[in-house]
Amino acid sequence: MNLKRYLPIFQWAPQYGRGEATSDLVAAVIVTVMLIPQSLAYALLAGLPAHVGLYASILPLMIYAVFGTSRTLSVGPVAVASLMTAAALAPLAESGTPEYIAGAVLLAVMSGLMLTLMGILRLGFLANFLSHPVISGFITASGIVIAASQLKHIFGIEASGHNLLSIGQSLILSLGETNLATLAVGAGALLFLVLARKRLKPLLMATGMAPRTADIMTKTAPILAVLVTTLLAWQFQLDAQGVRLVGDVPRGLPDFTMPSLDVELWQQLAVSALLISVVGFVESVSVGQTLAAKRRQRIDPDQELIGLGTANLGAGFSGGMPVTGGFSRSVVNFDAGAETPAAGAYAAVGIALATLFLTPAIAYLPQATLAATIIVAVTTLIDLPALGRTWRYSRPDFGAMLATIVLTLVHSVEAGIVAGVALSIGLFLYRTSRPHCAVIGRVPGTEHFRNILRHEVELCPKVTFLRVDESLYFANARFLEETVMDLVTRQPELQDLVLVCTAVNLVDASALESLEAINERLTDAGVRLHLSDVKGPVMDRLGDTELLANLGGQVFLSAYKAWQTLTRPCALAARRSESEYPNDGDDREPALWQPVDHYRADIPGDTG
Amino acid sequence: MNLKRYLPIFQWAPQYGRGEATSDLVAAVIVTVMLIPQSLAYALLAGLPAHVGLYASILPLMIYAVFGTSRTLSVGPVAVASLMTAAALAPLAESGTPEYIAGAVLLAVMSGLMLTLMGILRLGFLANFLSHPVISGFITASGIVIAASQLKHIFGIEASGHNLLSIGQSLILSLGETNLATLAVGAGALLFLVLARKRLKPLLMATGMAPRTADIMTKTAPILAVLVTTLLAWQFQLDAQGVRLVGDVPRGLPDFTMPSLDVELWQQLAVSALLISVVGFVESVSVGQTLAAKRRQRIDPDQELIGLGTANLGAGFSGGMPVTGGFSRSVVNFDAGAETPAAGAYAAVGIALATLFLTPAIAYLPQATLAATIIVAVTTLIDLPALGRTWRYSRPDFGAMLATIVLTLVHSVEAGIVAGVALSIGLFLYRTSRPHCAVIGRVPGTEHFRNILRHEVELCPKVTFLRVDESLYFANARFLEETVMDLVTRQPELQDLVLVCTAVNLVDASALESLEAINERLTDAGVRLHLSDVKGPVMDRLGDTELLANLGGQVFLSAYKAWQTLTRPCALAARRSESEYPNDGDDREPALWQPVDHYRADIPGDTG
Structure with missing residues (x-):
C-alpha cells in the first residue's frame, strides 16, 4: 500500500x-x-x-x-x-x-x-x-x-x-x-x-x-x-x-x-x-x-x-x-x-x-x-x-x-x-473581524427566531438574544466584547443575555478568554450570560473551561428552550397583548435561576 | 454629537x-x-x-x-x-x-x-x-x-x-x-x-x-x-x-x-x-x-x-x-x-x-x-x-x-x-483549511440529517449529502475540491451531490471558483451538483455568478427538500424495506431534472 x-x-x-x-x-x-x-x-x-x-x-x-x-x-x-x-x-x-x-x-x-x-x-x-x-x-x-x-x-x-x-x-x-x-x-x-x-x-x-x-x-x-x-x-x-x-x-x-x-x-x-x-x-x-x-x-x-x-x-x-x-x-x-x-x-x-x-x-x-x-x-x-x-x-x-x-x-x-x-x-481577517450580528426575537407562535430589525417578532426587554454569524476567534474576539458591552450599556433593564451560537464552528483560546471576560463583566453589571445552540465539537472543548464553571447563566440546547425558561412572564404578557411587553419586576428571579453545573444534561451528545 | x-x-x-x-x-x-x-x-x-x-x-x-x-x-x-x-x-x-x-x-x-x-x-x-x-x-x-x-x-x-x-x-x-x-x-x-x-x-x-x-x-x-x-x-x-x-x-x-x-x-x-x-x-x-x-x-x-x-x-x-x-x-x-x-x-x-x-x-x-x-x-x-x-x-x-x-x-x-x-x-488558516466535513443521511421519519458515521440514517446510493462545517474561503477551497472529487471517485454510481451549507457564513472568490471547478468536473463526470441551506447573505452574492448559471443541479431551501426531490425512488425503496436501497436505474431521470434558472423561488428572501 x-x-x-x-x-x-x-x-x-x-x-x-x-x-x-x-x-x-x-x-x-x-x-x-x-x-x-x-x-x-x-x-x-x-x-x-x-x-x-x-x-x-x-x-x-x-x-x-x-x-x-x-x-x-x-x-x-x-x-x-x-x-x-x-x-x-x-x-x-x-x-x-x-x-x-x-x-x-x-x-x-x-x-x-x-x-x-x-x-x-x-x-x-x-x-x-x-x-x-x-x-x-x-x-x-x-x-x-x-x-x-x-x-x-x-x-x-x-x-x-x-x-x-x-x-x-x-x-x-x-x-x-x-x-x-x-x-x-x-x-x-x-x-x-x-x-x-x-x-x-x-x-x-x-x-x-x-x-x-x-x-x-x-x-x-x-x-x-x-x-x-x-x-x-x-x-x-x-x-x-x-x-x-x-x-x-x-x-x-x-x-x-x-x-x-x-x-x-x-x-x-x-x-x-x-x-x-x-x-x-x-x-x-x-x-x-x-x-x-x-x-x-x-x-x-x-x-x-x-x-x-x-x-x-x-x-x-x-x-x-x-x-x-x-x-x-x-x-x-x-x-x-x-x-x-x-x-x-x-x-x-x-x-x-x-x-x-x-x-x-x-x-x-x-x-x-x-x-x-x-x-x-x-x-x-x-x-x-x-x-x-x-x-x-x-x-x-x-x-x-x-x-x-x-x-x-x-x-x-x-x-x-x-x-x-x-x-x-489581512482582508479575510478583517472580514471576519466584524461578523454579522443580529439581535433576534421569536416569530410569534413558533420555535423560530429572526432578526428584530427585519421581522415582526416577540421580544422581552429583560432578555436579549444575540446571534453571531461567524466562528469566534482572535480576529473578532474583541468585536464580540464591544458588541455585547454596547448592548448591555444601552439596555439598563437587561437581566439575561443569550448568545445564540448556531453559526459558531470554532471558539479559539482568544474567543474563550473574551467570553470569560464578557461573563465576568456581565456578572459585575448584574446580567447573566447564557449560551444556546452550541455545536457538539465546540461544546466538547468548552466542557472543562473556567467559562462554563463560572457562567452566570446556563447553556441551552436551543434558543427556544432559553426563551421558554427565561421569558416566562414576558411570554405571558405577550399572549395577553401582543403589542406590549411590560416589565415584570424581579418576581420571576427564583423560578429562573438554576445552578449551572448540570449544563451537560442540556447539551446534545453529538450534533454531527 | x-x-x-x-x-x-x-x-x-x-x-x-x-x-x-x-x-x-x-x-x-x-x-x-x-x-x-x-x-x-x-x-x-x-x-x-x-x-x-x-x-x-x-x-x-x-x-x-x-x-x-x-x-x-x-x-x-x-x-x-x-x-x-x-x-x-x-x-x-x-x-x-x-x-x-x-x-x-x-x-x-x-x-x-x-x-x-x-x-x-x-x-x-x-x-x-x-x-x-x-x-x-x-x-x-x-x-x-x-x-x-x-x-x-x-x-x-x-x-x-x-x-x-x-x-x-x-x-x-x-x-x-x-x-x-x-x-x-x-x-x-x-x-x-x-x-x-x-x-x-x-x-x-x-x-x-x-x-x-x-x-x-x-x-x-x-x-x-x-x-x-x-x-x-x-x-x-x-x-x-x-x-x-x-x-x-x-x-x-x-x-x-x-x-x-x-x-x-x-x-x-x-x-x-x-x-x-x-x-x-x-x-x-x-x-x-x-x-x-x-x-x-x-x-x-x-x-x-x-x-x-x-x-x-x-x-x-x-x-x-x-x-x-x-x-x-x-x-x-x-x-x-x-x-x-x-x-x-x-x-x-x-x-x-x-x-x-x-x-x-x-x-x-x-x-x-x-x-x-x-x-x-x-x-x-x-x-x-x-x-x-x-x-x-x-x-x-x-x-x-x-x-x-x-x-x-x-x-x-x-x-x-x-x-x-x-x-x-498561520495556524488559524490551517485549522480552517481542513474543516470538519460529514456525509449526512436522513434520520428515518424526520426532516433531520445526521453524520452517517455516527447515526443510523437512511441513505440513497445515487445521492450524497455532504455538509461542510466552515465558511468557504481560500484556505479551504482546495480542500473542498479534493474532498468532493474523492467522494465522487469512490462512488461510481453517484448521480447527485448535495452540498449542505448550513455552516457556511461566507463564500469568497476563491471558494466560488472552486465551486465552479467542482461543478464543471462533476458535470464532466456525469454528476449533478446541488446546494442546500444557503444562507441569505451568501445567496445574495452568489445570485449573479456563473456558478448558479451553470449549476448542474438545483439550489434547495433545505436538505430535506433536496431529499424529497432527488431520492423519491430511493425513499420509496426505504419505506418498502428499511435495510436495502436498490439501484433504480435511470428511470427517475426525467422526473428529477428541472431547469435551474428558477432557483430563486427556492431561496428564502432573508434568513436573518
Missing part, C-alpha cells in the same frame, strides 16, 4: 498493455513536437541558453512518471516559472553567464528539495495561502510582463528590466535601433501563430479533418514556424543581416551537474525558490485536478509535491532549470490520448533524441521566432475580465487581486505575490 | 460637580504617591534618566483627560512598553546618551502619530491580529526578561542584554563584583515589597482598617521603600559605598522638545514604534474595558486610539517616553474612587509638583530600590499557568503562545511578537 502511495508508478505499470502503449506513444510524438520550441523559448525567457530548456525536458519527465499521481500532467519549463527564474537571478549575475546558469541549477535543486520535503511532511496546505484572485492576478500580470519582455527580440533591439516600467522605458529608448530583418521574421512568425490559433482549426475542419485532430494540428503550429524560419535563416544567412540566432548548442545529452554549495547563494535564492515552488505547485495541481476529473481519476496533492520535487531535483542535477506542470502541454497530452505517465517518459526520449541529432539545425533558429511563440502562448494567461468578475463578486478579493497585478507590473513578481498573499490574509 | 465623540471630555465635564471633584482629588493623591516611584523605575528600565519617567507622567495624563473615553484609565510609562523602548533603542545608541533620549522622544512621537492616525482611520481592528495567547505569552516573557534585567541593580554589577540568554550570561560573568551595600539595600527593599504585598493587607485589616483602604495602603508600599532607602542613602552617604543613586535630576517642568527629523532614524524605529503602539493599545483597551464594565460604562476603542495617540504626542513633545494605559495604576485609580478622567489630570499636577520640589531628594534614591519595585511589579505580569490552560484548551493556540514566549526570552521582544502573530494567523 505504502509503496503504491509513494511510487504511484506501481498503480498503473502492472496493468500496462499494448493498448496503453500505443495511445501513449502517439501522444508522446505530438507532445515532443510541441515541446521542442516551447522548451527552447522558455529557456530564452529565463535568460538561459536555449539547450537548458531541452535538458529540463528530459530527466524531469521520466522522474515524474515514477513519482507523479496525475496520469496526464506534462512537466517541464513553463512561462511563469521561467519569468520568476529570470527575476530571481537578475540581481546575481549577467544573463547567460556560467554563474547565471549555476543559479538556475541551484533554483531547480532548492525548489526540488523544498517541494519534496513539503510532500513528505504533508505540507501541501501551505499552497492554500495563495488565494485564487492572487494567483489569477499574478498569472495575468506575469503574462503581460513576459509578453513585454519578448518585444525586444521581435524588434531586434537591446532592452532589459523585470517589470513593465523598466522594460517599457528601455524598449522606447532603443526603438530607433530596430533591426528590420529581425522585425520581418518576428512579426511574420507572430502573425502566422496568431492566425494559426484563430483560423487554422476551422480551416482544417473544412477539409474534413476531425475536430480533435484539427485541434492538435493547430497546437503544433509553433514547430512549423520554427522549421520555416530556421530554413530561411540558414538559406539567406540571416545572421549577417543582424538577425539573432540561437547559435551553437552543445550536442549530446546533459551531464550530471553538481549544484553550488555556496551558503550565501542558497540564502539569497531561498525566498525565490520557495515562491517558484509554491506557484508551480498550485498551477500543477489545478491543471492535474481538472484533467483527472474528466476521467473520474484523482490526484494526491501531497504526493504531487513529491512528484514535482523529484522532477525538479532531476532538472537541477542534469543542468536544467525549474520545471512544473504546464497547462497547454498537459492539455495537448490529454487530448492526444495519453493514458499513463509513460507518455511523458516517451516524450522525454523524443526530446533526448532531438538534443542528440537536431542541435545543429537549432543553431539557425531565430530568437525572434521563439519570442513570437512565447508572446502567443502567454496571451492565453492574461485574463483581465477576471478583474471585473472579482470586483462584482467581492471587493476584498478584488483588492488583493489588484494589488498583486499592480505590484507585479510596476515592481517585481516577488513583491506582487507577497503583497497579494499578505493582503488576502 | 461629533464634538462629544472626538472630545469625550464634553461627555462628562458639563455635569462635573463638587462630589466628582472630591472623589477625583482623593484618587489623584493616592495615584500620585504610587506613580512617582513607578515613573522613575520604568524610565530606568527603558535605559533613560529617571526624570524622563516623570515628564512622561504629566502632559500625557492631561491630554488623555480630554481625548480618552475611559473614565478611570491611568496612562504613563509601563513595564512592557519600557522594555520594548529599551530593546528598540539599544542598537542605536549607548543607554542614557542624548542620542538615546532623542530616540525615546522620537518613539513616543511616532507611536503617537501612528495611534492617532489609526484612530482617525478607524483601524482599531488591526489590534485583533494579536491573539490573546500571543499577548499573554508576550507579557509573561517580557515580565521574565524585565525581572532578569533588574537583577544587576540589586547586585550592583554591570550587565547588559535584551533577552534572557544575554542577560543571564553577563550576570553570571560579573556576579563576582557584587557590591554588598547595594545588595543590602536592593534585597532589603525587595523583601519589604514582597512581604508588603503578601502580608500588609491582612495586617492592616487586623487593625480594623476597611479592606479597600487596606488594599490601597498596600499599593503605596513602594513609596515607603523609596522614602526609607533615600533617607538611608542620604544619612550614610551610601554612594561612597558604591551604591548607585539616581543622581542629579534637572529641576523644573519639562521643556518643549522637538523630535528628530532624521529620515533614516524614523525608518529604523518604524517597526518598533508600531509594535509598541499596538501592544500598548491592546493592553489599554483591555484594562479600560474591564474597568468600564464594572460600572456599566463603555469605551470606544477607535477614540481610545486617538486618546492614547495624543497622549504619546504629548509625552514626546515634552521630552518623555512612550506611554500607555497601565494595569496596576488604573486599578488603584479605580479603587481609590476616581469618577472622571479629571483624576488623571489632578495626578499630573501632583507629579508636576514633585518634579518641581522633590527632585533634590530623588537624587539620593538608590537605583536598587527602583529595581526592586520593578521586579515586584512585573511578577504580576508573569502567568505561566496560562500555558497549561491553553495547552488543555487548544494546541494551535498553545503553539503560538509557546513560540512567542520562547522567542521573546531567547531572541528579542520584537521577534517574539512577530513570530506569535505570524504563527497564530
Whole structure:
C-alpha cells in the first residue's frame, strides 16, 4: 500500500498493455513536437541558453512518471516559472553567464528539495495561502510582463528590466535601433501563430479533418514556424543581416551537474525558490485536478509535491532549470490520448533524441521566432475580465487581486505575490473581524427566531438574544466584547443575555478568554450570560473551561428552550397583548435561576 | 454629537460637580504617591534618566483627560512598553546618551502619530491580529526578561542584554563584583515589597482598617521603600559605598522638545514604534474595558486610539517616553474612587509638583530600590499557568503562545511578537483549511440529517449529502475540491451531490471558483451538483455568478427538500424495506431534472 502511495508508478505499470502503449506513444510524438520550441523559448525567457530548456525536458519527465499521481500532467519549463527564474537571478549575475546558469541549477535543486520535503511532511496546505484572485492576478500580470519582455527580440533591439516600467522605458529608448530583418521574421512568425490559433482549426475542419485532430494540428503550429524560419535563416544567412540566432548548442545529452554549495547563494535564492515552488505547485495541481476529473481519476496533492520535487531535483542535477506542470502541454497530452505517465517518459526520449541529432539545425533558429511563440502562448494567461468578475463578486478579493497585478507590473513578481498573499490574509481577517450580528426575537407562535430589525417578532426587554454569524476567534474576539458591552450599556433593564451560537464552528483560546471576560463583566453589571445552540465539537472543548464553571447563566440546547425558561412572564404578557411587553419586576428571579453545573444534561451528545 | 465623540471630555465635564471633584482629588493623591516611584523605575528600565519617567507622567495624563473615553484609565510609562523602548533603542545608541533620549522622544512621537492616525482611520481592528495567547505569552516573557534585567541593580554589577540568554550570561560573568551595600539595600527593599504585598493587607485589616483602604495602603508600599532607602542613602552617604543613586535630576517642568527629523532614524524605529503602539493599545483597551464594565460604562476603542495617540504626542513633545494605559495604576485609580478622567489630570499636577520640589531628594534614591519595585511589579505580569490552560484548551493556540514566549526570552521582544502573530494567523488558516466535513443521511421519519458515521440514517446510493462545517474561503477551497472529487471517485454510481451549507457564513472568490471547478468536473463526470441551506447573505452574492448559471443541479431551501426531490425512488425503496436501497436505474431521470434558472423561488428572501 505504502509503496503504491509513494511510487504511484506501481498503480498503473502492472496493468500496462499494448493498448496503453500505443495511445501513449502517439501522444508522446505530438507532445515532443510541441515541446521542442516551447522548451527552447522558455529557456530564452529565463535568460538561459536555449539547450537548458531541452535538458529540463528530459530527466524531469521520466522522474515524474515514477513519482507523479496525475496520469496526464506534462512537466517541464513553463512561462511563469521561467519569468520568476529570470527575476530571481537578475540581481546575481549577467544573463547567460556560467554563474547565471549555476543559479538556475541551484533554483531547480532548492525548489526540488523544498517541494519534496513539503510532500513528505504533508505540507501541501501551505499552497492554500495563495488565494485564487492572487494567483489569477499574478498569472495575468506575469503574462503581460513576459509578453513585454519578448518585444525586444521581435524588434531586434537591446532592452532589459523585470517589470513593465523598466522594460517599457528601455524598449522606447532603443526603438530607433530596430533591426528590420529581425522585425520581418518576428512579426511574420507572430502573425502566422496568431492566425494559426484563430483560423487554422476551422480551416482544417473544412477539409474534413476531425475536430480533435484539427485541434492538435493547430497546437503544433509553433514547430512549423520554427522549421520555416530556421530554413530561411540558414538559406539567406540571416545572421549577417543582424538577425539573432540561437547559435551553437552543445550536442549530446546533459551531464550530471553538481549544484553550488555556496551558503550565501542558497540564502539569497531561498525566498525565490520557495515562491517558484509554491506557484508551480498550485498551477500543477489545478491543471492535474481538472484533467483527472474528466476521467473520474484523482490526484494526491501531497504526493504531487513529491512528484514535482523529484522532477525538479532531476532538472537541477542534469543542468536544467525549474520545471512544473504546464497547462497547454498537459492539455495537448490529454487530448492526444495519453493514458499513463509513460507518455511523458516517451516524450522525454523524443526530446533526448532531438538534443542528440537536431542541435545543429537549432543553431539557425531565430530568437525572434521563439519570442513570437512565447508572446502567443502567454496571451492565453492574461485574463483581465477576471478583474471585473472579482470586483462584482467581492471587493476584498478584488483588492488583493489588484494589488498583486499592480505590484507585479510596476515592481517585481516577488513583491506582487507577497503583497497579494499578505493582503488576502489581512482582508479575510478583517472580514471576519466584524461578523454579522443580529439581535433576534421569536416569530410569534413558533420555535423560530429572526432578526428584530427585519421581522415582526416577540421580544422581552429583560432578555436579549444575540446571534453571531461567524466562528469566534482572535480576529473578532474583541468585536464580540464591544458588541455585547454596547448592548448591555444601552439596555439598563437587561437581566439575561443569550448568545445564540448556531453559526459558531470554532471558539479559539482568544474567543474563550473574551467570553470569560464578557461573563465576568456581565456578572459585575448584574446580567447573566447564557449560551444556546452550541455545536457538539465546540461544546466538547468548552466542557472543562473556567467559562462554563463560572457562567452566570446556563447553556441551552436551543434558543427556544432559553426563551421558554427565561421569558416566562414576558411570554405571558405577550399572549395577553401582543403589542406590549411590560416589565415584570424581579418576581420571576427564583423560578429562573438554576445552578449551572448540570449544563451537560442540556447539551446534545453529538450534533454531527 | 461629533464634538462629544472626538472630545469625550464634553461627555462628562458639563455635569462635573463638587462630589466628582472630591472623589477625583482623593484618587489623584493616592495615584500620585504610587506613580512617582513607578515613573522613575520604568524610565530606568527603558535605559533613560529617571526624570524622563516623570515628564512622561504629566502632559500625557492631561491630554488623555480630554481625548480618552475611559473614565478611570491611568496612562504613563509601563513595564512592557519600557522594555520594548529599551530593546528598540539599544542598537542605536549607548543607554542614557542624548542620542538615546532623542530616540525615546522620537518613539513616543511616532507611536503617537501612528495611534492617532489609526484612530482617525478607524483601524482599531488591526489590534485583533494579536491573539490573546500571543499577548499573554508576550507579557509573561517580557515580565521574565524585565525581572532578569533588574537583577544587576540589586547586585550592583554591570550587565547588559535584551533577552534572557544575554542577560543571564553577563550576570553570571560579573556576579563576582557584587557590591554588598547595594545588595543590602536592593534585597532589603525587595523583601519589604514582597512581604508588603503578601502580608500588609491582612495586617492592616487586623487593625480594623476597611479592606479597600487596606488594599490601597498596600499599593503605596513602594513609596515607603523609596522614602526609607533615600533617607538611608542620604544619612550614610551610601554612594561612597558604591551604591548607585539616581543622581542629579534637572529641576523644573519639562521643556518643549522637538523630535528628530532624521529620515533614516524614523525608518529604523518604524517597526518598533508600531509594535509598541499596538501592544500598548491592546493592553489599554483591555484594562479600560474591564474597568468600564464594572460600572456599566463603555469605551470606544477607535477614540481610545486617538486618546492614547495624543497622549504619546504629548509625552514626546515634552521630552518623555512612550506611554500607555497601565494595569496596576488604573486599578488603584479605580479603587481609590476616581469618577472622571479629571483624576488623571489632578495626578499630573501632583507629579508636576514633585518634579518641581522633590527632585533634590530623588537624587539620593538608590537605583536598587527602583529595581526592586520593578521586579515586584512585573511578577504580576508573569502567568505561566496560562500555558497549561491553553495547552488543555487548544494546541494551535498553545503553539503560538509557546513560540512567542520562547522567542521573546531567547531572541528579542520584537521577534517574539512577530513570530506569535505570524504563527497564530498561520495556524488559524490551517485549522480552517481542513474543516470538519460529514456525509449526512436522513434520520428515518424526520426532516433531520445526521453524520452517517455516527447515526443510523437512511441513505440513497445515487445521492450524497455532504455538509461542510466552515465558511468557504481560500484556505479551504482546495480542500473542498479534493474532498468532493474523492467522494465522487469512490462512488461510481453517484448521480447527485448535495452540498449542505448550513455552516457556511461566507463564500469568497476563491471558494466560488472552486465551486465552479467542482461543478464543471462533476458535470464532466456525469454528476449533478446541488446546494442546500444557503444562507441569505451568501445567496445574495452568489445570485449573479456563473456558478448558479451553470449549476448542474438545483439550489434547495433545505436538505430535506433536496431529499424529497432527488431520492423519491430511493425513499420509496426505504419505506418498502428499511435495510436495502436498490439501484433504480435511470428511470427517475426525467422526473428529477428541472431547469435551474428558477432557483430563486427556492431561496428564502432573508434568513436573518
